[in-house]
C-alpha cells in the first residue's frame with residue numbers, strides 16, 4: 001500500500017516591489033493590486049506552511065507527493081524560483097513527485113512563451129513514459145512502485161483577458177491520455193489523473209465559464225468511469241470529493257494548503273485495487289491527519 005500526499009494552490013509570492021519592472025504588464029498590475037489589497041493577507045504564512053507540509057510528509061513517512069499547481073501568485077521568475085526552493089523537500093519522498101502548473105504559474109502569455117514554469121521546474125517534468133507525451137512533457141506519467149501511477153495533463157493556459165481565468169486540456173493531450181490509460185504499463189495500476197482545473201464545484205455543478213475548465217466534459221469522457229481511476233485537481237480553494245458515477249470517475253479537489261480560510265490537503269492510501277482518502281488539516285502550527293471520519297473510498 002502506497003501513501004500519497006496531494007496538495008495544491010500554495011500561492012507563494014514575493015513583495016511586488018521585488019518584481020522585475022518588465023513583469024508588471026497590465027494583467028500582472030491588476031493581479032498585483034488584487035494581491036496587495038486582498039489575496040496577500042490570505043497567504044501570509046504560505047512559506048512556513050509549505051515547510052510544515054514537508055515536515056508532515058516526513059513524519060507520516062508518505063511515499064510520494066502530487067501537487068496540482070498554482071505555486072505562485074503572478075507566475076514571475078522570482079516567485080517560481082521561491083516556489084521551487086520551497087517545495088524541494090517535498091520532491092524527495094521515496095517514490096517521487098508529480099506536478100502540473102496552475103493558471104497563476106502561466107499568468108500571462110509572455111510567461112508561457114518563455115516557458116518560465118518549465119525552466120523553474122526543470123528536473124521535475126520528465127515522464128517515466130516519455131513515449132506517451134505529445135505536448136511538451138504532457139501527458140506526464142509517474143509510475144509509483146508496482147501498484148499506482150499518476151498521469152498529469154496540463155489544463156493551465158495564459159488568459160490575456162483581464163476578466164478570464166479559465167482552463168483547457170488541449171485535444172492532443174486528451175487523445176494521449178486515453179492512450180496512456182489503455183497502455184499496458186499503466187492499465188493494471190490504480191491511476192490518479194492529475195490536472196489543475198476543476199470540472200465541478202463542491203456542490204457538483206460545473207464551475208463558471210470564465211473560471212472553469214472549458215472542456216471538462218471532454219476530459220471526463222477521456223477518463224470515463226473505468227475502475228481504479230480517479231481525477232485529482234486544485235484551483236478551487238476548498239477541499240472536497242465527488243463520488244464516481246456511471247459516466248465519470250471519482251474526483252478529489254485538494255483545495256489550498258495555505259489559504260488561511262481552508263488550509264488542507266489529502267492523503268491517499270492506494271493499492272492496486274482501491275484508494276482511500278483522508279483529509280489532513282492545519283492546526284496548532286502543523287499539519288495533522290484527520291482519521292476521525294470514515295475514509296472516502298474509490299475503486
Ligand SMILES: [Fe+2]
Nearest residue numbers: 009070235236
Ligand atoms: Fe489557486
Ligand SMILES: [Fe+2]
Nearest residue numbers: 070102103235
Ligand atoms: Fe488556479
